[in-house]
Amino acid sequence: MSATRDVTDKRLTARQYADNFADIKPPLDTHQAAVESDRCYFCYDAPCTTACPTHIDIPSFIYKIRSGNLVGSARNILAENIFGAMCARVCPVEDLCEGACVRNTAEDKPVAIGLLQRHATDALLASGEVLFARAPTSGKRVAVVGGGPAGLSCAHRLAMLGHDVSVFEARRKLGGLNEYGIARYKVLDDIAQREVDWLLSIGGITARTGQRVGVDIQLAQLRRDFDAVFLAFGLGAVNALGISDENVPGVFDAVRYIEDLRQACDLSSLPVGRRVIVIGGGMTAIDIAVQTRQLGADEVTLLYRRGPEQMGASGYERELAQSHGVNVRFWSRPRRLVLRDGEAVGVEIERTELVDGKLVATGRTQVLAADMLFKAIGQTLVPDALDDSAREILDTKAGKLRVDENRRTSLAGVWAGGDCVGVSKDLTVAAVQDGKLAAIDIDRTLRA
Amino acid sequence: MTTRIDLTSTIAGIRSPNPFWLASAPPTDKEYNVVRAFEAGWGGVVWKTLGDDPPIVNVNGPRYGAWWSGDRRVMGFNNIELISDRAFDTNIAEITRVKAAWPDRAMVVSVMFPLDEQVWRKRLAQIEATGADGIEINLGCPHGMSERGMGSAMGQQPDLIEQVTRMAKAATTLPVIVKLTPNVTNILPAALAAKRGGADAVSLINTINSIMSVNLDAMAPEPTIDGKGSHGGYCGEAVRPIALHMVGEIGRFADTRGLPVSAIGGITRWRDAAEFMALGAQNVQVCTAAMVYGFKIVDDMIEGLAQWMQSKGYARLDDFIGHALPKLTDWKFLNLNYVTKAHIDQDLCIKCGRCYIACEDTSHQAISASKNGERHFEVKDDECVGCNLCVEVCPVENCLTMVPMQAGTDPRTGRAIAHDHADWTTHPNNVMACESVETVVKK
Ligand SMILES: Cc1cc2nc3c(=O)[nH]c(=O)nc-3n(C[C@H](O)[C@H](O)[C@H](O)COP(=O)(O)OP(=O)(O)OC[C@H]3O[C@@H](n4cnc5c(N)ncnc54)[C@H](O)[C@@H]3O)c2cc1C
Ligand SMILES: Cc1cc2nc3c(=O)[nH]c(=O)nc-3n(C[C@H](O)[C@H](O)[C@H](O)COP(=O)(O)O)c2cc1C
Ligand code: SF4
Ligand code: SF4
Numbered sequence: 053m054s055a056t057r058d059v060t061d062k063r064l065t066a067r068q069y070a071d072n073f074a075d076i077k078p079p080l081d082t083h084q085a086a087v088e089s090d091r092c093y094f095c096y097d098a099p100c101t102t103a104c105p106t107h108i109d110i111p112s113f114i115y116k117i118r119s120g121n122l123v124g125s126a127r128n129i130l131a132e133n134i135f136g137a138m139c140a141r142v143c144p145v146e147d148l149c150e151g152a153c154v155r156n157t158a159e160d161k162p163v164a165i166g167l168l169q170r171h172a173t174d175a176l177l178a179s180g181e182v183l184f185a186r187a188p189t190s191g192k193r194v195a196v197v198g199g200g201p202a203g204l205s206c207a208h209r210l211a212m213l214g215h216d217v218s219v220f221e222a223r224r225k226l227g228g229l230n231e232y233g234i235a236r237y238k239v240l241d242d243i244a245q246r247e248v249d250w251l252l253s254i255g256g257i258t259a260r261t262g263q264r265v266g267v268d269i270q271l272a273q274l275r276r277d278f279d280a281v282f283l284a285f286g287l288g289a290v291n292a293l294g295i296s297d298e299n300v301p302g303v304f305d306a307v308r309y310i311e312d313l314r315q316a317c318d319l320s321s322l323p324v325g326r327r328v329i330v331i332g333g334g335m336t337a338i339d340i341a342v343q344t345r346q347l348g349a350d351e352v353t354l355l356y357r358r359g360p361e362q363m364g365a366s367g368y369e370r371e372l373a374q375s376h377g378v379n380v381r382f383w384s385r386p387r388r389l390v391l392r393d394g395e396a397v398g399v400e401i402e403r404t405e406l407v408d409g410k411l412v413a414t415g416r417t418q419v420l421a422a423d424m425l426f427k428a429i430g431q432t433l434v435p436d437a438l439d440d441s442a443r444e445i446l447d448t449k450a451g452k453l454r455v456d457e458n459r460r461t462s463l464a465g466v467w468a469g470g471d472c473v474g475v476s477k478d479l480t481v482a483a484v485q486d487g488k489l490a491a492i493d494i495d496r497t498l499r500a
Numbered sequence: 501m502t503t504r505i506d507l508t509s510t511i512a513g514i515r516s517p518n519p520f521w522l523a524s525a526p527p528t529d530k531e532y533n534v535v536r537a538f539e540a541g542w543g544g545v546v547w548k549t550l551g552d553d554p555p556i557v558n559v560n561g562p563r564y565g566a567w568w569s570g571d572r573r574v575m576g577f578n579n580i581e582l583i584s585d586r587a588f589d590t591n592i593a594e595i596t597r598v599k600a601a602w603p604d605r606a607m608v609v610s611v612m613f614p615l616d617e618q619v620w621r622k623r624l625a626q627i628e629a630t631g632a633d634g635i636e637i638n639l640g641c642p643h644g645m646s647e648r649g650m651g652s653a654m655g656q657q658p659d660l661i662e663q664v665t666r667m668a669k670a671a672t673t674l675p676v677i678v679k680l681t682p683n684v685t686n687i688l689p690a691a692l693a694a695k696r697g698g699a700d701a702v703s704l705i706n707t708i709n710s711i712m713s714v715n716l717d718a719m720a721p722e723p724t725i726d727g728k729g730s731h732g733g734y735c736g737e738a739v740r741p742i743a744l745h746m747v748g749e750i751g752r753f754a755d756t757r758g759l760p761v762s763a764i765g766g767i768t769r770w771r772d773a774a775e776f777m778a779l780g781a782q783n784v785q786v787c788t789a790a791m792v793y794g795f796k797i798v799d800d801m802i803e804g805l806a807q808w809m810q811s812k813g814y815a816r817l818d819d820f821i822g823h824a825l826p827k828l829t830d831w832k833f834l835n836l837n838y839v840t841k842a843h844i845d846q847d848l849c850i851k852c853g854r855c856y857i858a859c860e861d862t863s864h865q866a867i868s869a870s871k872n873g874e875r876h877f878e879v880k881d882d883e884c885v886g887c888n889l890c891v892e893v894c895p896v897e898n899c900l901t902m903v904p905m906q907a908g909t910d911p912r913t914g915r916a917i918a919h920d921h922a923d924w925t926t927h928p929n930n931v932m933a934c935e936s937v938e939t940v941v942k943k
């Protein structure tokens with residue numbers, strides 16, 4: 053606790069915490085699902101399917117909801133995307149499937165694909181049905197590094213194809229950012245763990261939690277012991293602000309804080325500032341801004357150095373912030389921290405503008421007071437899993453691992469996917485697709 | 501634009517302020533409902549069918565079933581209800597009171613009696629004394645009553661239709677409307693029989709034999725009564741096309757043409773009524789739509805019909821009644837020289853691809869799905885037979901239309917567009933076609 057800053061826990065009543073962290077997009081009931089599924093035109097070569105990074109056969113799964121065949125519907129979804137339940141909650145659908153729905157053209161109102169996907173997959177998870185059987189065992193063993201959506205998607209597909217998989221995960225729990233990163237109000241009722249448990253029920257996957265590759269075991273060792281290795285260790289650190297003295301009390305790492313928020317049994321135990329400033333323009337920035345506001349912060353200001361068009365967060369996310377009372381200030385960047393007694397108590401910001409397409413500082417400054425300052429300007433890859441023999445796959449300029457379209461690295465027997473590679477946007481659904489594609493290629497290679 | 505629209509309607513001498521009546525069914529079961537209907541503006545009612553005493557009994561379990569659209573709009577409806585389950589005198593007393601209070605509305609009383617002259621004479625005299633405007637004979641109820649030789653059991657036998665109509669006509673001076681059952685392969689013999697018996701008008705359709713659904717848990721038809729179900733009568737929007745056809749047949753067949761028709765079957769909006777009247781109906785009756793939405797819908801029916809008549813310059817119902825009949829013909833007289841091609845309005849197209857897959861999988865492979873590598877749907881005129889499937893499956897109104905070819909050559913057949921009429925009766929492939937056929941037809 054700090055004398056200079058107003059940071060405290062228990063800002064709200066139990067009731068308020070419960071309301072503020074209730075399901076942000078409540079599920080459809082049976083009738084709502086029937087009405088919504090009836091809106092789907094069952095398009096030929098459906099644009100929504102093309103737009104989904106995992107290419108789920110969306111018209112078919114919606115048709116099956118309409119017919120009351122929920123198991124078949126879930127099978128369509130999970131066959132392409134084993135994290136269908138999570139993706140239904142966290143995908144920025146307005147930029148993906150729903151953004152491509154033909155009903156936008158005629159009436160500006162897409163079919164609610166995400167909510168329908170949730171309807172079918174939730175029913176399946178509740179039933180506990182296994183759905184997918186394993187092929188006869190191949191006798192091959194694959195190591196997966198990282199138990200997030202990329203790693204587990206790969207593991208599940210490999211298990212299906214008959215291989216034995218060991219997942220090395222540094223943390224105590226599997227799930228990656230599904231478990232530690234996604235905003236709390238998107239993933240209620242322990243869905244991340246329930247989904248992982250269901251996924252593992254296929255068999256053939258051994259979870260080696262608490263094992264950090266590079267520390268507890270070396271990559272070279274894995275390459276010797278297994279027939280193939282899939283790297284999916286995500287992005288382990290946050291970017292620095294690039295201003296002096298940023299490692300002082302009062303400055304926080306948004307991802308670390310969200311991790312506590314996701315793991316907290318009792319939200320009232322989380323200290324939060326009265327005035328919060330968030331620096332960044334992506335999904336993480338929005339999530340920390342909205343969640344600190346929901347924890348009882350009076351004033352939350354989000355600083356983004358560019359305009360709304362350049363923001364990484366989608367229009368929906370931006371609206372979410374605004375409708376939760378987050379004050380979004382575009383064209384503003386931090387210049388220096390305001391310190392008192394060695395703690396950050398504010399930030400001096402400088403207005404920016406675009407001159408000939410280049411972002412320049414205007415020299416106009418202003419000081420904003422803050423009790424908590426969050427860094428949310430993107431994450432960066434921590435290469436500690438890569439030993440010297442594997443350094444070549446790291447593209448140091450991009451800060452990502454290099455892979456081909458099958459997610460194969462230049463190292464024999466090593467594939468990679470998810471946030472740690474630079475194929476597509478850092479999204480759960482993209483990580484799932486990476487894992488799936490890698491598994492298919494690994495299988496093809498191991499059987500060759 | 502300021503034509504005064506007169507919706508006054510007359511059928512078989514029975515007048516009503518508008519052509520919208522409630523059909524004989526639960527909405528007209530008793531005084532309370534009928535008074536509410538008149539308050540809402542309905543032009544007339546056909547009172548729920550009266551039988552001889554003792555009254556019938558209804559099942560005490562579910563008697564209705566439905567087929568729904570995705571948002572649970574009732575598309576089709578079915579019932580196993582019988583005729584009025586109240587005593588004859590109770591109904592008579594209420595009819596008398598309501599008619600006295602609402603003299604300008606049409607009050608027709610539906611009846612169903614066995615073939616017994618005595619009964620008809622006694623009961624119709626009592627009905628006449630109520631001040632009612634007419635009688636409707638229910639020859640259509642397809643369930644329950646038919647098992648007792650009445651309803652559709654009579655309505656399926658032209659000689660019985662004629663006999664019972666004659667009996668009714670002999671027993672009353674009131675106009676007699678004969679309500680026909682659609683549970684026949686051809687409606688004309690029934691209509692003709694009613695005419696021979698002296699009917700002043702016919703009304704149709706009553707409900708269609710149907711099983712609404714089967715409960716796959718109980719393995720029993722629905723609605724299910726103590727584990728069993730029986731067929732019921734189908735009605736509501738889904739039956740409208742069947743009713744339109746039957747009404748049209750009566751209107752265009754020489755021997756029944758001119759027999760006044762009160763049209764029934766799925767009428768839900770003013771447009772439905774206008775369509776039936778264009779095919780010759782004098783007025784319409786409504787049951788399911790009122791049961792689903794309540795009586796207030798008559799408001800739109802009256803207003804919408806008047807608006808439309810206004811826009812077309814029709815002042816009275818007679819100005820358009822039957823106007824579509826001359827265009828209802830046999831397939832063999834349709835012009836085979838008339839060529840249409842489907843056309844996609846690219847500005848309206850939302851690129852769902854439904855037209856493509858429908859045509860590709862089940863028709864003539866006449867729509868392409870891409871152009872220069874882009875998603876793009878276009879009709880290939882040299883393959884399109886003008887079948888209309890794509891038009892029907894396109895979810896966007898007016899996006900896909902049929903465009904008649906006015907001149908030039910049909911790229912599919914390579915034949916020049918001919919402007920004369922040529923139909924099957926003269927087609928070389930028609931082995932029966934010869935000059936004499938044509939002359940017979942033209943007579
Ligand atoms: C705050 C936040 C909110 C987000 N919200 C959304 C959202 O709403 N929608 C969306 O689509 N995406 C969202 N994302 C992005 C999404 O979470 C990621 O794209 C996705 O989780 C990437 O999956 P991954 O498997 O590549 O990595 P991760 O989920 O990060 O999983 C990597 C796993 O590897 C483990 N690991 C790391 N190093 C080692 C090692 N050396 N040895 C063993 N294990 C190791 C980690 O502990 C972790 O479990 C969000 C991200 C953040 C940070
Ligand atoms: C519940 C119910 C009961 C009916 N009872 C009678 C009846 O007693 N006598 C009758 O002539 N028709 C009866 N009908 C048929 C209707 O009058 C009408 O002919 C038929 O429903 C078609 O019209 P609609 O599509 O507007 O409902 C009944 C229909 C329903 C739905
Ligand atoms: S996985 Fe995501 S993008 Fe794909 S269909 Fe489901 S919600 Fe849409
Ligand atoms: S684009 Fe929209 S309407 Fe077409 S299949 Fe996909 S969800 Fe259905």
Ligand code: SF4
Pocket residue numbers: 844848849850851852853854855856877893894895896899900
């Ligand atoms: S069905 Fe209609 S909207 Fe859909 S692609 Fe064809 S023309 Fe376009």
